[in-house]
Every structure is written in C-alpha cells, then in structure tokens.
Amino acid sequence: MSDQQIIDSAEPAAVEEAFVIEARALTKKFGEIDAVRGIDLTIPKGRCIGLLGPNGAGKTTTMRMIMGLTRPTSGSVTVLGEEASRLPRSTRARIGLVPQDNNLDPDLSVRQNLEVFGRYYGLLPAEINERVPQLLDFMQLSQRAKSPVMGLSGGMQRRLILARAVIGNPDLIILDEPTTGLDPQARVMIWRQLLVLKNQAKTLLLTTHYMDEAERLCDDIVLIDNGRILDQGTPRELIRRHVKPQVIEIRKPLPRHLPLSQTEDLGDSVLLFVDDAEAVIRGMPAETSFQHRPANLEDVFLRLTGRQLREN
Amino acid sequence: MEALLNRYTFAVWQRNALTWRRLMWSSLASNVANPLIFLFAFGFGLGSVIDTMQGVTYLAFIVPGMMAYSAMFAATFETTISAYARFKMQKTWDAMLSSPLTLAELLTGELLWAACKGMISCSCVLLVGALWGGVPSLLGGVLALPVLFLAALCFAACGLAATAHASSWEFFSYVFTFWVTPMFMFSGVFFEVARFPEFIQILSWVLPMTHLIEVIRPLATGGPLALTAVLGHILLLVVLTALAFTLAHHRLRRRMFD
Ligand SMILES: Nc1ncnc2c1ncn2[C@@H]1O[C@H](COP(=O)(O)OP(=O)(O)O)[C@@H](O)[C@H]1O
Ligand SMILES: [Mg+2]
Numbered sequence: 001m002s003d004q005q006i007i008d009s010a011e012p013a014a015v016e017e018a019f020v021i022e023a024r025a026l027t028k029k030f031g032e033i034d035a036v037r038g039i040d041l042t043i044p045k046g047r048c049i050g051l052l053g054p055n056g057a058g059k060t061t062t063m064r065m066i067m068g069l070t071r072p073t074s075g076s077v078t079v080l081g082e083e084a085s086r087l088p089r090s091t092r093a094r095i096g097l098v099p100q101d102n103n104l105d106p107d108l109s110v111r112q113n114l115e116v117f118g119r120y121y122g123l124l125p126a127e128i129n130e131r132v133p134q135l136l137d138f139m140q141l142s143q144r145a146k147s148p149v150m151g152l153s154g155g156m157q158r159r160l161i162l163a164r165a166v167i168g169n170p171d172l173i174i175l176d177e178p179t180t181g182l183d184p185q186a187r188v189m190i191w192r193q194l195l196v197l198k199n200q201a202k203t204l205l206l207t208t209h210y211m212d213e214a215e216r217l218c219d220d221i222v223l224i225d226n227g228r229i230l231d232q233g234t235p236r237e238l239i240r241r242h243v244k245p246q247v248i249e250i251r252k253p254l255p256r257h258l259p260l261s262q263t264e265d266l267g268d269s270v271l272l273f274v275d276d277a278e279a280v281i282r283g284m285p286a287e288t289s290f291q292h293r294p295a296n297l298e299d300v301f302l303r304l305t306g307r308q309l310r311e312n
Numbered sequence: 313m314e315a316l317l318n319r320y321t322f323a324v325w326q327r328n329a330l331t332w333r334r335l336m337w338s339s340l341a342s343n344v345a346n347p348l349i350f351l352f353a354f355g356f357g358l359g360s361v362i363d364t365m366q367g368v369t370y371l372a373f374i375v376p377g378m379m380a381y382s383a384m385f386a387a388t389f390e391t392t393i394s395a396y397a398r399f400k401m402q403k404t405w406d407a408m409l410s411s412p413l414t415l416a417e418l419l420t421g422e423l424l425w426a427a428c429k430g431m432i433s434c435s436c437v438l439l440v441g442a443l444w445g446g447v448p449s450l451l452g453g454v455l456a457l458p459v460l461f462l463a464a465l466c467f468a469a470c471g472l473a474a475t476a477h478a479s480s481w482e483f484f485s486y487v488f489t490f491w492v493t494p495m496f497m498f499s500g501v502f503f504e505v506a507r508f509p510e511f512i513q514i515l516s517w518v519l520p521m522t523h524l525i526e527v528i529r530p531l532a533t534g535g536p537l538a539l540t541a542v543l544g545h546i547l548l549l550v551v552l553t554a555l556a557f558t559l560a561h562h563r564l565r566r567r568m569f570d
Contacts (some may be wrong), residue, residue, distance in 0.1 A: 108330060259548055
C-alpha cells in the first residue's frame with residue numbers, strides 16, 4: 001500500500017522529452033511539386049526557432065507536417081515525444097498554431113472566437129470564463145470583446161489569433177508569419193507578447209520575412225530554400241559563417257583599389273563586405289558617397305537564397 | 313462511433329448554434345412562413361379540387377410530406393451551402409483542425425447541428441399544420457419527430473458527402489437539381505408514389521425521403537402502420553447515413569491532410 005503510493009508519487013517526474021520537435025528526412029510532394037525535399041530538424045525545449053526562407057521555400061508545409069495537418073510523403077516527425085501523424089488529443093492540446101492566413105470565425109464576436117476555441121481545447125466552462133478575459137487583456141483586446149472580428153484592424157486580428165493559439169496554455173506555439181502585413185506599431189506589440197511567452201519557457205517555432213524580427217526574437221535560425229535546409233545556427237554564427245562582419249555600401253562609380261573579394265551589386269551601388277571597415281574607408285577618396293554598418297541576417301539571407309524575385 | 317458523441321462534438325454543435333442564435337428570429341420567421349405559404353396554396357388550391365387522399369383530407373395528407381421536405385431541405389442546405397462556406401471560404405474547418413478536434417468529431421458536430429436545423433424546420437411545419445387543423449393524430453405527429461431526426465441525419469450525411477467532393481459552388485446546383493428537387497417531386501410529398509408509372513416508382517424508392525414519408529404519413533394521419541415495414545425503412549436510412557458519413561470522412565481526410 002505505502003509502496004504503491006511512493007511509486008505513484010514518483011510518476012509525475014517521468015521522462016521529459018529531450019526535444020520538442022524531431023524531424024528526420026522529411027519530404028512532401030504535392031503532385032509534381034517537391035515542396036519539402038528532406039528536412040532534418042531538432043528543436044530543444046524552451047527555444048525560439050526562426051524558420052526563414054523566400055516564398056515557396058516550404059516553411060508552411062514543414063510546419064503543417066509538424067502539426068500533423070499535412071501527411072509527409074516520406075520521413076518522420078515526432079512532436080512532444082509522439083509521432084506527428086498520430087498525435088493523441090493530450091499532445092495536440094499542448095500545441096497552438098497561428099496560421100499564415102487569418103481564419104478567425106467571421107460569424108462570431110472577438111470573445112466568442114476564444115470561447116469556442118477553449119471548448120475545442122477541452123477547457124471546462126469555469127476555465128474558459130477565467131482564461132478568456134485574461135487573454136483579451138494580455139492582447140489588449142478587452143475593449144473590443146463584443147465586436148465582430150471583421151471590424152478589427154489587421155494587427156488586432158493577428159493578436160486575436162495569437163490569443164486563440166494560446167487558449168489551451170500550450171507548451172509549443174507554431175507561428176506562421178505572425179506579423180506579415182502589419183504596421184510597425186502592431187509588430188512591436190506582437191513581439192512584446194511573444195517575448196512574454198518565451199519567458200514562460202514555451203517553445204516557439206516561427207516564420208517571418210522580417211530579418212530584424214528574427215534577430216530580435218529567435219535563439220536559432222534555420223534557413224531554408226527549395227525545400228532544403230541551407231544552414232542553421234544563431235544569428236551571430238550565421239553572420240560569421242557567411243559574410244564578413246562589416247558592410248560598406250558605396251554609390252557608383254566605385255573608386256579604384258577597393259578590396260573586392262566579397263561584394264554584392266545592387267545596381268546604383270555596391271555592398272562591400274570587409275573585416276576592417278576603417279582601413280577601407282581611410283583608403284577611399286574623400287568625395288566617395290558611402291554608408292557603413294555591421295553585417296546582419298538580411299545579408300546572410302540574400303547571400304544564401306539569391307536576389308531574384310520569388311512570386312508565389 | 314460511440315466515441316463520436318463527446319463534448320468535442322458538442323463544441324462543434326455549439327459553435328454553429330451560436331451563429332444561428334444571432335439570426336434566430338429571422339430564421340424562425342421563414343421556417344414558419346414557408347409552410348404557411350405552401351399549406352395556403354395547396355390547402356385552398358389543390359385541396360379544393362382533391363377531396364380526400366388515402367382517406368384523409370388533402371391538407372392532412374400533405375402536412376407530413378411538407379414536414380419531411382422541410383427537414384430534408386434544411387439539413388441538406390446546412391451541410392452543403394453553409395458547410396462549404398465554412399470549409400472553403402471562411403476556413404473555419406482549417407482553424408478547427410488546428411485545435412485538438414479530430415475530423416470525425418468536426419463532421420459529427422456538423423451533422424448533429426444540421427439535423428437540429430431540420431428538426432426546427434419540420435417542427436414549425438407540424439405546429440402550423442396542427443393549428444390549421446391538418447394533423448388528425450397529434451400524438452402520431454409528435455412520434456414522427458424522432459424518425460424525422462434520424463432522416464435529417466441521413467440527409468445531412470448525404471449533403472456532407474457531396475460537399476466533400478465539391479470543388480466550387482456550381483457543384484451544388486447539381487445537388488439541388490438531381491437530389492433535392494427529385495425528392496420534392498417524386499417522394500410522395502403531394503401525392504402517393506403508387507400513382508407514378510412504374511419506372512418512376514423505382515426512382516422514388518431509391519430516394520431516402522420516400523422511405524421517411526412512408527413512415528411518418530401514417531403516423532400523422534393516424535393510418536395503419538406495419539412494424540416490420542417501419543423497421544425496414546429506418547434501417548435503410550441508418551445504413552445510408554453510415555455510408556454517406558464514411559464517404560465524406562474518407563474524401564475530406566484526403567482533401568485536407570494530403
Ligand atoms: N496544398 C498544396 N497543393 C499544391 N501545392 C502546394 C500546396 N501547398 C503548398 N504547395 C506548394 O509547395 C511549395 C511550398 O509551399 P509553402 O510550404 O507554402 O512555402 P512557404 O510557406 O515557404 O512560402 C510551393 O511551391 C507551393 O506552391
Ligand atoms: Mg508560407
């Protein structure tokens with residue numbers, strides 16, 4: 001009897017998953033289109049991982065496979081220790097999704113959108129009544145609780161979707177372009193809420209087209225293009241690995257005798273990647289028009305994925 | 313299947329009920345006005361020409377037919393036009409599937425809600441018909457309601473199977489032309505199926521609504537009813553429901569997850 005109790009009380013300390021997400025050789029074909037061509041990914045608990053890549057790179061497809069919403073063509077993904085294509089309800093309740101396209105319920109009010117989702121997450125009425133006002137407050141939507149969602153600004157709709165994604169207090173939050181199309185104020189607001197969630201030790205996987213956003217929020221970056229991982233690491237590591245640390249943008253015509261080992265031609269100006277910017281600047285004629293800045297993630301992104309337009 | 317009647321299914325039902333509640337009064341008004349218009353036209357129009365049908369007044373004859381038709385129409389509309397809007401236009405189903413809901417729970421919730429809409433419609437017909445004096449056996453009319461519920465589930469499941477295969481709104485004009493309208497014309501709403509030429513009777517008995525009316529008309533008019541025949545008709549409705557639901561689930565699974 002007492003032995004049994006000891007065993008029971010030892011139970012909750014059971015195995016914690018080492019990795020929240022583990023993908024192995026994941027691929028997805030849509031008919032003839034190879035959307036994902038072999039992705040290996042391990043995401044440890046409590047990290048914020050940014051999935052970056054041009055349009056059509058396979059970001060959304062990868063995220064949907066992780067959530068079990070798209071069946072992989074081959075390979076495997078486990079999420080919170082369970083196989084993604086057969087997630088039990090208890091595991092699905094620990095995942096929240098902010099989808100790329102707004103799919104709020106236009107027939108319901110702001111508050112009802114959250115209440116209805118609370119029931120989908122299996123919350124009891126008392127829990128819903130407690131949690132919905134908290135979330136509305138957290139996302140600064142309390143004033144609009146009774147509004148129809150169609151009347152909300154883009155930023156408010158995105159915030160409401162984020163509130164909806166965390167209604168079940170998930171451990172893993174997947175965010176597909178949470179800030180695309182928002183004005184700077186609205187983006188800053190979403191960042192603030194994401195940082196709060198990050199500080200609650202939640203694991204975040206997000207995609208974005210804004211490199212400053214990725215640098216600010218993400219511990220690790222995974223760069224993908226054409227359904228493959230190009231490289232991954234912290235923003236600093238990626239910058240160190242792929243470009244020289246300093247950038248000088250010089251308007252044409254270029255002065256002579258420049259160290260042209262790493263350059264990018266932008267048309268009317270040229271980016272010069274160098275180790276020692278001061279030395280180069282000293283060597284340039286006084287009338288040269290230039291700007292000097294440290295290299296950033298956008299430089300890495302453009303270097304690895306190229307400059308041609310991706311329309312999708 | 314029993315696992316499908318859980319609180320998650322009910323949550324889907326509740327979502328639809330919530331949106332209906334906003335438009336409840338206009339919806340109820342049209343549910344009452346529709347049968348009124350029909351009964352008015354047929355009660356005074358055809359009713360003055362046709363004295364009795366199967367031994368009852370023509371009014372009493374068409375009330376159960378109208379009940380069946382209104383349940384069928386409401387349930388079908390809900391799982392075709394309305395469900396397709398939620399599926400393809402509003403992406404409500406996508407949002408739902410990103411929560412812990414399963415596809416089977418989502419579809420079961422839709423089905424139950426559609427059947428409830430069918431019940432609201434046909435209850436209004438029963439009410440109007442009874443007040444009009446067109447329901448000889450009120451008890452029978454009420455006993456018809458559970459049968460109508462089963463049938464409404466069946467129509468809802470058939471609608472869902474159609475929606476699962478629909479690639480655009482145009483698809484639903486086929487559903488209404490080749491499914492809903494034939495049931496309106498050939499299932500015995502306005503006169504006995506037996507009066508049709510034989511080849512049309514065969515078509516009639518393929519349509520589930522014919523089986524429904526065959527059960528509920530004797531109930532509402534107080535006519536004779538053979539138990540084995542009733543069980544046969546109900547069994548057919550249940551089997552068709554299961555088949556249509558399985559088909560819808562199978563097809564939507566591929567469409568949404570592949
Ligand atoms: N359901 C689908 N059916 C057919 N092709 C698709 C589907 N979803 C995505 N694709 C294609 O797969 C590729 C990757 O898409 P996606 O994962 O959405 O990229 P990203 O999110 O990085 O922009 C694109 O070429 C896209 O057109
Ligand atoms: Mg995408």
